[in-house]
Amino acid sequence: MMRTRPLKVALLGCGVVGSEVARIMTTHADDLTARIGAPVELAGVAVRRPSKVREGIDPALITTDATALLKRGDIDVAIEVIGGIEPARTLITTAFEHGISVVSANKALLAQDGAALHAAAGQAGLDLYYEAAVAGAIPLIRPLRESLAGDKINRVMGIVNGTTNFILDKMDSTGAGYQEALDEATALGYAEADPTADVEGYDAAAKAAILAGIAFHTRVHLDDVYREGMTEVSAADFASAKRMGCTIKLLAILERAADGESVTARVHPAMIPLSHPLASVREAYNAVFVEAEAAGRLMFYGPGAGGAPTASAVLGDLVAVCRNKLAEATGPGESAYTQLPVSPMGDVVTRYHISLDVADKPGVLAQVATCFAEHGVSIDTVRQQGRPDGGGSEASLVVVTHRAPDASLSGTVEALRKLDTVRGVASIMRVEGE
Known part of the structure; x- marks a missing residue:
């Protein structure tokens, strides 16, 4: 059965992504209604600059008071595309306090305060969806x-x-x-x-x-x-x-x-x-x-970015959240049951490509190789060549290692910099995907 009362949406932010969200909600209104099982209505758009012309958006929907929009009592879903930490964090929390599920594209906020936001959503029995926060239009989080x-x-x-x-x-x-x-x-x-x-x-x-x-x-x-x-x-x-x-x-x-x-x-x-x-x-x-x-x-x-691709991910979340609203259910929340520690970078094991500027004289390669060996880093290949600028007293030495802990490589590089025959460490690059 199709519900006739529309689900009302507050749009927080109307920049590149927000304007595309509003446009798609308008142009695809019938399709969204059919997919959700109820009409979806853009009930208000919170912006910082109300005087800016926003094509396709009813000026009567524009407000600078996002908090009042969320507190007015009839909003079902808030779409947050403001970005940054504040006022986005406060507005999302306010939405949960007033029974409003949230769709967000805010990667910075979710990376910093995701646990607290998930907890607030869970306590309120509401949804927090954020497919658009990572990789734009690419379905990845779901x-x-x-x-x-x-x-x-x-x-x-x-x-x-x-x-x-x-x-x-x-x-x-x-x-x-x-x-x-x-x-x-x-x-x-x-x-x-x-x-x-x-x-x-x-x-x-x-x-x-x-x-x-x-x-x-x-x-x-x-x-x-x-x-x-x-x-x-x-x-x-x-x-x-x-x-x-x-x-x-x-x-x-x-x-x-x-x-x-x-x-x-x-x-x-x-x-x-x-x-x-x-x-x-x-x-x-x-x-x-x-x-x-x-x-x-x-x-x-x-x-992975752009107004329309990111808006596509936002609208996908909106459909899911609205369906949950109609079913009086919520989608998956935070899953953090493993509570695994995050190891430091020094524990990471990978291969390395190191480019050194060295003195062009006998014995240099042996000194460099000894330095790697003393720190437990095995060398795979070495390439030595004269400097491209023609400097006769210096050479470029490129070393590619076998897999080794990052901490061991860091110790090796620190020791290399102390060698009189090493003029400088020109580049350190990890080698992945093998």
Whole structure:
């Protein structure tokens, strides 16, 4: 039976994503009604700048008082696309206090305060959905939280930031330097005027925390995620990667320890073989590679940002939450029963690519090899060549290791820097996906 009284929705924020949400709710109103089993009505839109013209939105719906909108007594669902920590956190809490389920795209808030928000939603018997917080339009959170709920996920590795992937793809395909590729990304609208959140890995780290919590059924806070940015990646790094049959991506890597007693979560640039599925992800696309015990290897791919793609994920959550409202039920909440500790980066075991500037004289390679051996890091390959600038007294030494703990590699690098024959450590890059 079709319910005739509409479910009323408060839209908090009306920027790039919010305006697309409003547009789709209007243009697809009949389809949404049929899919949900009741009409869905946009009951109010909270914004900071009410004077701005918003095409397709009734000006009578616009308000600057988001709190009053939530407290008016007839709102069923709130869609939060404001971003940031405040006032989003307070508004979501207010929604729960007034019997309103929430759909959010706020990765930063969920990575920082997800546990508290889940607790508030659970106490109120309401839904908190956030598919749009990670990887834009790509269905990822729901498959991890529902489709794979009966499986054991051991590893999640992916490209979860379109801006950084665009920059690195341009550096790889055109030979451009970092700044040149960033300038192109900015001109095309892929990078913000201040790209720090993207290029320093903060955006990806927030998404990594959310994914790790869901995948491993444990609480992972943003501060638990090891993070390195990609601003130091150079054309020389790409040249070395190509010699190894690799490319470079900024990856979020989440792993369950072999003994199952802990997890790790990290974001950093890494070399991956061209044969790996993630190596072929181009432009501003996202892709996430999931390894599960029973399902095996799965890859989720698609546009990871943008108004319409992100709005698609928001609307998917809206349909689910509205269906739950009609059924007087709630969907899955937080699952953190494992309570696994998050191990430090020093415990991570992987391979490394280290580029050194060294004195071009006999005995240097032996000194370097001894330094690696003393710290328990086994060398796989070594390549030595003269400096490309023609400096006759110095050479470039590239060492690729076997798998070793990150702490051992850090100790090795610290010792290398103290050698008189090592002029500098030009680059350290992890090698993944093998």
